[in-house]
Amino acid sequence: MAKVAVFGASGRQGLAQVRQLIAAGHQVRALSRSPDPFYGEPLEAEVVPADLRDEASLDAALRGVDAAFFNHPVRHSRERVTWVDRVGRAAVRAKLKRVVWNTSSWIPDRAGDPGDYGMNTEAINALWRTGAPATVFGSVLFMDNLLTNWAFDFIVREDRYVYPHNPFLQANWISLDDVAKFMVAALDRPDLEGAWLNIGGPERLTPPDVAAILSETMGRPIAYDPCTPAQFGNLLADAFGDTIDAQEHAALSERIANFYVYNNFAPTTPFVVDMEPVLKRIPIKLETMREWAARQTWRPTNDPRPPAG
Numbered sequence: 001m002a003k004v005a006v007f008g009a010s011g012r013q014g015l016a017q018v019r020q021l022i023a024a025g026h027q028v029r030a031l032s033r034s035p036d037p038f039y040g041e042p043l044e045a046e047v048v049p050a051d052l053r054d055e056a057s058l059d060a061a062l063r064g065v066d067a068a069f070f071n072h073p074v075r076h077s078r079e080r081v082t083w084v085d086r087v088g089r090a091a092v093r094a095k096l097k098r099v100v101w102n103t104s105s106w107i108p109d110r111a112g113d114p115g116d117y118g119m120n121t122e123a124i125n126a127l128w129r130t131g132a133p134a135t136v137f138g139s140v141l142f143m144d145n146l147l148t149n150w151a152f153d154f155i156v157r158e159d160r161y162v163y164p165h166n167p168f169l170q171a172n173w174i175s176l177d178d179v180a181k182f183m184v185a186a187l188d189r190p191d192l193e194g195a196w197l198n199i200g201g202p203e204r205l206t207p208p209d210v211a212a213i214l215s216e217t218m219g220r221p222i223a224y225d226p227c228t229p230a231q232f233g234n235l236l237a238d239a240f241g242d243t244i245d246a247q248e249h250a251a252l253s254e255r256i257a258n259f260y261v262y263n264n265f266a267p268t269t270p271f272v273v274d275m276e277p278v279l280k281r282i283p284i285k286l287e288t289m290r291e292w293a294a295r296q297t298w299r300p301t302n303d304p305r306p307p308a309g
Contacts, residue, residue: 002097002187003027005062007050007087008071010037012144012306013102013176017069018045020180026187031061039304052083058090067098067187072123074104084123088130098193099134100183101127106270107138107198116259117270124196135186136196137179141271143201143292144176146214148306149239150232155218156300160225161211164232164260167224169207171271172200175292181284189282200273202286210289217293229264233257 004021008014009030015038021028028045030037037047050061052073062068070087072080084101091099103120110121120138127134145151146161154162165171182199186192205213211224227235233253237244244252263270275286 001025001027002066003029003064004187005029005031005048005065005068006071007031007052007069008073009045009047010034010039010306011071011074012148013071013104013142013179014069015039015041015306016144016176017071017102017180017183018043020177020184021069024184026184029061029065036304039306052086055086055090058086059093062090062094062096065094065096067096067100069183070099070101071104072101080119081123081126085126085130088127088132088134091132091134092130097133098187099127099132100186101134101136102179102183103136103138104142105138106140106268106273107136107196108268116255117262128194133193135183135189135192135194137182137186138196138198139174139179140198140200140273141171141173142176142179143173143289147296150235153300154225155214155222156298159220159222161207161214161222162225162227162232162235163207163210164227164229164264165207166264167207167226169264169271170204170269171206172202172204172273172275173210173289174199174201175287178284178286182282185282185284192282197278197281198273199278200271200275201289202275203288204272205289213289213293217290217296218298229257229260232260 004026006014006017006028009018010032018028018030030045030047031050033049048061051057068091072083105116107120108117124136154160207224211222214222233256236256237249237253
């Protein structure tokens with residue numbers, strides 16, 4: 001059993017990692033400045049604040065733990081090279097046995113791919129240079145995105161699945177619980193130190209496939225209603241409400257729009273993963289979108305939840 005610090009524990013990705021670590025018998029130190037990082041969910045974890053801009057804060061956050069799961073801030077992902085470098089150096093100072101970083105997006109096979117993807121390559125190289133014993137997973141597209149403030153209400157209130165994918169775009173959607181299971185598996189795998197792997201779900205689905213699964217799950221027609229990348233960028237930025245100012249809203253919206261313009265027509269197919277060799281290396285039972293959707297609560301709610309990520 002290890003004691004694992006989870007950066008961004010109050011986000012949707014971090015929450016899944018906290019749950020899966022606890023389920024696997026590990027102790028958890030949830031790193032968050034939120035007074036209620038689990039939105040009322042009774043999770044047995046130590047909660048400690050941490051500031052990525054403060055090395056002393058990072059040292060305190062990692063003191064006495066065996067490993068760390070890192071999720072870079074969604075709103076500041078352009079700075080991921082800086083964040084990963086700082087966490088890696090702090091991990092070395094704390095003599096951690098493993099750092100596991102979820103890039104939240106596809107990792108290119110070579111440097112030079114545009115936008116967020118190229119930054120993944122830069123950040124991985126920065127992490128290796130710190131000397132931290134790390135494993136990196138590039139998770140390509142989350143099923144749990146459908147539960148966020150920019151997607152959920154359209155589905156449950158308007159019977160519309162609104163997303164900026166072209167109708168023929170294939171994607172290996174993966175649940176955040178499965179992402180977390182890969183990360184947990186890496187803790188006890190010496191052969192995964194220094195490794196990076198792209199991961200996705202067990203099926204390649206087009207938007208009409210996703211709409212059909214949602215329709216089947218909810219027992220009524222859910223129509224795929226594609227929006228433009230620019231519209232989607234605004235929806236995602238709007239999800240953060242008044243926590244971001246107009247300048248950050250515009251920058252985030254533009255970045256997300258450019259990201260999806262590229263994804264829709266990129267010859268590198270960043271949402272597609274061949275999972276057969278990955279599962280031979282890390283044997284995990286992946287859930288399908290039908291299985292994932294069946295265990296969600298698809299009803300309008302005002303319950304607090306993470307806005308994104």
